[in-house]
Amino acid sequence: MRTKFRPCIDLHNGKVKQLVGGSVNENSPETLRTNFISNEPAEYYAKLYKDNNLRGAHIIKIGPQNDLAAREALKSWPGGLQIGGGISLDNAQRWISLGAEKAIIFITLDLLNVIVTSYLFPDAKFSLDRLKALSDEVGKDRLVVDISCRKQDAKWFVAMNKWQTITDMEVNKVHAADVEGLCQGIDRELVERLAEWTTIPTTYAGGANSINDLELVNALSNGKVDLTFGSALDIFGGTQVKFADCVAWNNQE
Known part of the structure; x- marks a missing residue:
């Protein structure tokens, strides 16, 4: 077992972007902090991931006006991408029929598929x-639970509504919104705890800023937790991590 690089496509207002997670607030749009807006459409990234056989990539729809872009990405790699953002009992099966491998439910726990929270x-x-x-x-094998969490009083709690609302669920026994988009390093303690608690495929997102973070997460989790890079990645305007190096890491296995 070895940590893998898992890529992402974050959509905001129909465009591929990298946002500072904790700054997303529909009631206060002026607080939004954007690290990157791509000139390429979502399907460009879907094809890039397909060409490099990077399975487990997730499309996250942040807010409205993202469905068309998400559908175009799914067309570019049917069965190869996970979809999340606004997933519910009413639409999860439809997204899978459109080509999603899994649906992701935001809590912000990952399992293609549909993402839910x-x-x-x-x-x-x-x-x-x-x-x-x-x-x-949809079947538990097609469901990804996205556990976005924020730390309060030395504990992690699931956050929803674009990381603004803290729920009653403590993460114990996850996507770290406090460091999402800041490129200030991963939450090492959370990675270690995830490795202790998880019994299913799990991906950590938040703060990764060096190709060496793949080795770090591999060591901290004993290979049980995978890693997503966002704003630090060169394909998203970053200068700290090269996409080609991430692909090479996965291919080493």
């Missing part, structure tokens, strides 16, 4: 019934 937390309280219903609808 806010849907699981009505009134910021975790609903096991909703998780079970969604799992029954």
Whole structure:
């Protein structure tokens, strides 16, 4: 078992962007901090990942006006990408039929597929019934739970609504929003805890800023946790990490 590089496509207002996670607030748009806006469409990145056989890549729709871009990306690599952002019982199966490998539910836990989070937390309280219903609808092997978390009083709690609302769920036994988009280094303690707790495929996102972070996460997690790079990556305007080096890391295995 060895840590893998997992790529991403973050969509905001229909464009591929890299945002500072904790700055996203629909009620205060002036606080939004953007590290990068791509001149390339989402399908460009989907094809890039396909050409380099980088499975487990996730498309995250941040806010509205992203569905068209997400659909075009899925067309470029049917069955090769995960989709998240606004996923619920009503639409999860439709996204999978459009080509998503998995659906991601934001909490911000990853499992292609559909990514889910806010849907699981009505009134910021975790609903096991909703998780079970969604799992029954699409199958647990097609479901990714995205556990975005923020640290409070030396504990991590799941955050929703673009990282602005802290839920009642403590992350114990995850996407680190406090360092998302800041390129200030990974949360080592959280990576170690994830390795202790996880029994399913898990990807860490937040703060990675060096190709050496792949080796670091591999060592901290004993290869159980994978890693996503965002703003530090050269294909997203960064200068600290080369995409080609990430591909080479995966191919070493």
